[in-house]
Amino acid sequence: MSGGRLRALMLKEFRQMIRDRRYMIALVVAPVLELLVFGFVLSATVTHLPLGVVDQSATPQSRELIADLTESRSFRLAGYYDSTGALGDAIQRGALDAGLVIPYEYARDLASHKPVAVQVILNATNANTAAIAQGYAEGVLQAYDAQRASVALPRGVALAPDYLYNPGLVGSWFIVSGILGLLLILVGTLFSSQMIVKERAAGTIEQLLMSPASATEIIVAKVTPLFGALFAMGLIAVAMMRWIFGLPFNGSLLLFLAGAALCMFSGIGLGMFVATIVRSARQAQLFVFFLNPPLATLSGAFTPVEAMPRWLQPVTVLNPINHFAVIARGTLVKGSGIDVLWPNFLALLTFTVVLLSLSVWRYRAQL
Amino acid sequence: MRRIVAQTRKEIIQILRDRLTLTLAIILPAFLLFIMGTAISLTVNHMPIVVQDFDGSSASTKFVDAFRASVTFSVVPWPINEDPQRALASNEARAALIIPPHFGRNIASGASAPVQMLVDGSDANTAQLATGYASEVVRAYNAQLGGVSTQPVQAAIRLWFNPGRDSKKFYGPGFFVLALTLFPTLLAALATSKEGEEKTILQVYASSIPASQYLLGKIFAIMVIAFCEWIVMMALLVTYFGLRFAGDPTPFIVGSLLYAFCVAAFGTMVGAAIPSQVAAMQAVAAGGFLLVFILSGLLFPVENIPVGLRWLSNFVWGRYYIEIVRDAFLQGGGWPATWWKVFAISGFGATFYGIAWRNMRAMQLKD
Structure with missing residues (x-):
């Protein structure tokens, strides 16, 4: 060379x-x-998923739950629906990615300290979005419970995640x-x-x-x-x-x-x-x-x-x-x-x- | 009409004769669909996690077993005296679970038992999934302890359209569209630009065929090839990806026909404008592939694109077809959900054909 x-x-x-x-x-x-x-x-970030709500309870308690869920970064309130059928149609049409159904007996059961289930429907077409949205929804409900229960600390394991590097x-x-x-x-x-x-x-x-x-x-x-x-x-x-x-x-x-x-x-x-x-x-x-x-x-x-x-x-x-x-x-x-x-x-x-x-x-x- | 058929026949014979192009046309789309549909997923299964149990009681062992039993985590052995951060730094694990001493005692006494989880945040999406999954495991463990009474409001989560959260079902239709976008366009561009490059276009100009029929002949030939690709890939979607029609398949079938016309017209337009095969291929790679890849909601939802760039996705023809295919296989919304998307695709096809025709209609050499 x-x-x-x-x-x-x-x-x-x-x-x-x-x-x-x-x-x-x-x-x-x-x-x-x-x-x-x-x-x-x-970007895979899950933010502002349009959420439709069927509020059969229509009480201050149910509105509080809706506010908690939609004020988080991951969901935004896209509208109220009269029936679960209308809500389902909107999800199928692609107008909504998530739905929340609060039952009639919600406030009554809460007052009498009975466990009550609200239904959360997620469009799982995109598996990743659904998995993250599910985590969010459960997290918001847990925080809502903790806040309502106002007991010092719930019993059992409390997970404290810590993100390194980012x-x-x-x-x-x-x-x-x-x-x-x-x-x-x-x-x-x-x-x-x-x-x-x-x-x-x-x-x-x-x-x-x-x-x-x-x-x-x-x-x-x-x-x-x-x-x-x-x-x-x-x-x-x-x-x-x-x-x-x-x-x-x-x-x-x-x-x-x-x-x-x-x-x-x-x-x-x-x-x-x-x-x-x-x-x-x-x-x-x-x-x-x-x-x-x-x-x-x-x-x-x-x-x-x-x-x-x-x-x-x-x-x-x-x-x-x-x-x-x-x-x-x-x-x-x-x-x-x-x-x-x-x-x-x-x-x-x-x-x-x-x-x-x-x-x-x-x-x-x-x- | 006879002239169109003759032009179509000539194109098909030409493509059949070129071995390399033929393999490219039939095998590669199916291969691409298979490999991308298999490899691309955002949801990590068997996420490697290290566990440091400083308690070593029966309660903590049971807690770790809950992580071992879950499908999403795979517990990697890690020496107790070594810093768990090192496992994350060396990519041996994505997360570390640290159980402090007195964990068992706290659980037994009914107090709160904090557990730390270090998560590698360099992949933000996986980090979010990891904490989501870990919370699910913790919730199940707590429920087993009998701590349910602290959670009065529970979310009954329903995952619609893809209850198994199977990524393949989401990405399969997307890559089906990507392959149907890339390869017919490429073939059309090559077949048309070749005439310009080898100057056989002069013979076309000298013949009695008008521009409209010449272009339609080319487009129909590519549509026939696209139909073969469509059949092969549909077979793959039904068998390997396990997809079935969720509702009315007619919008999908009409949309497919129009989409084949749309991409063939786009390729013909590019090929007629660029009389060089190499340059035409580059234009297809940039226009057909890259645009659809990043702006159509193929990998990540269109809603995640920043608002300043999101409007661009309205001009990406693949986006509408992806939404139609996903609707046909997953959501089943039928015509009410998709009619305007089918309409948009025909609009794009007509525009591409119109531009190609305008450029060619004189059937004269440009000076």
């Missing part, structure tokens, strides 16, 4: 890249915008720290494969291979400017996570950037490898279409890996997005160090080395 030749090749690739303004926009600006939109739009339970932290890796891999794969395929389509690959430069030098020169652009994108993303989404950055920023760099290299390596297999730009893109959905789905970037079926979870070990998501969440939110994250670093390093060496090896065999 010669320093002068490598520098000249790199300069060529770098100039080629920045000359195309549309290319730079697609490479740096688009992913940053996507991260922003994903962070704001993808006491405000901000949902976007999980999403943005996962999506960044997804974007790095998707963008890296797409652009590195296009880069190689373009050279072949234009016929300039033969000139490159005939020059004294070795395949390693050609690949290194191609990777470096692309990596530089991705790294710039990564830095903008870090600034956004800090100041727009307010991630706490509990761990080492350097460790995070090292993980991001390895993730970028894995994406670039994957794209290059794809490019040395396919024949045309059209095929390259179709291949990426094949590859992206499973990569994104089995990554744990926007849904937890533990929520996948058991037999599918081991597959995520082969996914660089997953490893980077663990590193990003560890360093940016939880404050974990290398003592915890080393297996993920090792995995990313392995992907990088294997994919890039495969690309170098296949590069000569392209003609």
Whole structure:
């Protein structure tokens, strides 16, 4: 490998890249915008579910219960209904997500200290929303009971939950720290494969291979400017996570950037490898279409890996997005160090080395 | 009419001949539906939890057994002398339950027995689910103790439409729509942009076929492919996802037909406007896939999107079809709940067709 030749090749690739303004926009600006939109739009938080009420009791006591339930953040009063039938119709139509039925004997039974059941109907179409709404409703009723009973402390176990790392339970932290890796891999794969395929389509690959430069030098020169652009994108993303989404950055920023760099290299390596297999730009893109959905789905970037079926979870070990998501969440939110994250670093390093060496090896065999 | 049929036949023959495209058309949608429907879920089952029992009495053992017996938690062994926070930091557990000394004595004397639960908040949604589930376990334990009398008002919670809170039933219809959005659009865009790229469009211009019939011929061919995909994926929804029609299926059937027209028209419109297959694919990926993925309520409810961006989801055609499919399989609201959504889809289809026709109607090369 010669320093002068490598520098000249790199300069060529770098100039080629920045000359195309549309290319730079697609490479740096688009992913940053996507991260922003994903962070704001993808949210599992359950708030303000429209609640319909059938108040057969119509007493101060029943109104107190309605007020308690609808003043919480999770439900909002959407209207009163005359009968349970009308309420059911509204839920089926999709106008309501929840319903509350308070029976005639509510106030009377309360006064005579008899236990009384109110009916809460939840639209469980979305399993996650239903599970969280159920927890809320039960919590509100328990608090209501405790307040009414005005006994010092209820008998039995009292659970005191304590949220570590994210006491405000901000949902976007999980999403943005996962999506960044997804974007790095998707963008890296797409652009590195296009880069190689373009050279072949234009016929300039033969000139490159005939020059004294070795395949390693050609690949290194191609990777470096692309990596530089991705790294710039990564830095903008870090600034956004800090100041727009307010991630706490509990761990080492350097460790995070090292993980991001390895993730970028894995994406670039994957794209290059794809490019040395396919024949045309059209095929390259179709291949990426094949590859992206499973990569994104089995990554744990926007849904937890533990929520996948058991037999599918081991597959995520082969996914660089997953490893980077663990590193990003560890360093940016939880404050974990290398003592915890080393297996993920090792995995990313392995992907990088294997994919890039495969690309170098296949590069000569392209003609 | 004869000309439309001839154009449709020609398109279908062309697609059947291209192996790669054909696999993409029939196998990939079903594969995508299977893998996404299986892997994507927000509700964690078997959530790993560590327990530190500083009491060691029979009451505390019984309490821990209640957690062991629940489906949602899986108790991970953890040494008593080690900080439970480390289990969360190293991703070995999502939560830690700490039972203080004198737990058994407090329970026996009828006093309140506080128990601390540390929850990993880096995934806010899972953290909320964890506390919700834990409260359910605690409530059941307390009821067993005979402490029910302190809770005069109880919630009788009914989960409608999906009583098992099965995520697959919610996400299956969503990914069904995503696949039906992505692949017919992609095929239509490829088939149309190819004519521009390879200049065969000139032969079309020179022939006697008007723009309206040329476009309809293409659209009908893609609709036939979309129908094949629809059949394959419906089989998967009924068998693997265990979905059945909840009510009147006619809005779903009419909506499906119109939606196939809508996506085929969108792809044809994109392909006719962009005479390059690679660029057309990128446009489909951004317009068809990304928009539907983030703005249609596919993963998270549309109501969770911030108000400033939520109006955008009204312009995402996939959103209406997702709501129709979910209604058909889960809620069963029928025409009263969905008529205007079917109407909206036909509006989108007509608009896309109209734009494509306007751009092409001169049947002349643009200068």
